[in-house]
Amino acid sequence: GIQVEQSPPDLILQEGANSTLRCNFSDSVNNLQWFHQNPWGQLINLFYIPSGTKQNGRLSATTVATERYSSLYISSSQTTDSGVYFCAVEYDMRFGAGTRLTVKP
Amino acid sequence: NAGVMQNPRHLVRRRGQEARLRCSPMKGHSHVYWYRQLPEEGLKFMVYLQKENIIDESGMPKERFSAEFPKEGPSILRIQQVVRGDSAAYFCASSPEDAYEQYFGPGTRLTVT
Numbered sequence: 001g002i003q004v005e006q007s008p009p010d011l012i013l014q015e016g017a018n019s020t021l022r023c024n025f026s027d028s029v030n031n032l033q034w035f036h037q038n039p040w041g042q043l044i045n046l047f048y049i050p051s052g053t054k055q056n057g058r059l060s061a062t063t064v065a066t067e068r069y070s071s072l073y074i075s076s077s078q079t080t081d082s083g084v085y086f087c088a089v090e091y092d093m094r095f096g097a098g099t100r101l102t103v104k105p
Numbered sequence: 106n107a108g109v110m111q112n113p114r115h116l117v118r119r120r121g122q123e124a125r126l127r128c129s130p131m132k133g134h135s136h137v138y139w140y141r142q143l144p145e146e147g148l149k150f151m152v153y154l155q156k157e158n159i160i161d162e163s164g165m166p167k168e169r170f171s172a173e174f175p176k177e178g179p180s181i182l183r184i185q186q187v188v189r190g191d192s193a194a195y196f197c198a199s200s201p202e203d204a205y206e207q208y209f210g211p212g213t214r215l216t217v218t
Contacts, residue, residue, distance in 0.1 A: 030205065043148075091153065093150055
């Protein structure tokens, strides 16, 4: 099956800093999504992005399908951005292990 | 437009009892997926269902676990004779007929004592 690797596993930032999270996958995919799991455990859809670039406010994502990776970019981070960020691929949602982000005030 | 609904949000069962978890997909969505998340881990796919059909159950344990999505009513994930190792968060997601994007419910946290 497809392997999904996320990096870095942990990230600590000061409020206002920017960050880039990476998701590598081992084979071509038809579906890729980014999620934010907040400290209360809720999974929030960020992007559905099997290819190309999308932006939503301070967040943007790019997937380069031919190179088998996706990146999530967070600008001007806020404490409410803290939590775990997951990427997942295909219809059966193969999840990466996630990046745990902590934003300090 | 209500999102994916799951109930109960928290469920406590003693070893050997049965657990029933319910999931109502978003309006207009006909595909339902169940996932399990152990503490400090990512989500693991369990089963993919459409109305009255199991499409892929490759992630379901072979024993004690079953899922259904009847013509009417919510999807049900049933765990018989629960053991402590079944303690986890169980998430349901739904998607429309013609798209891959999945939307997740708030999850049910099962604790087996």
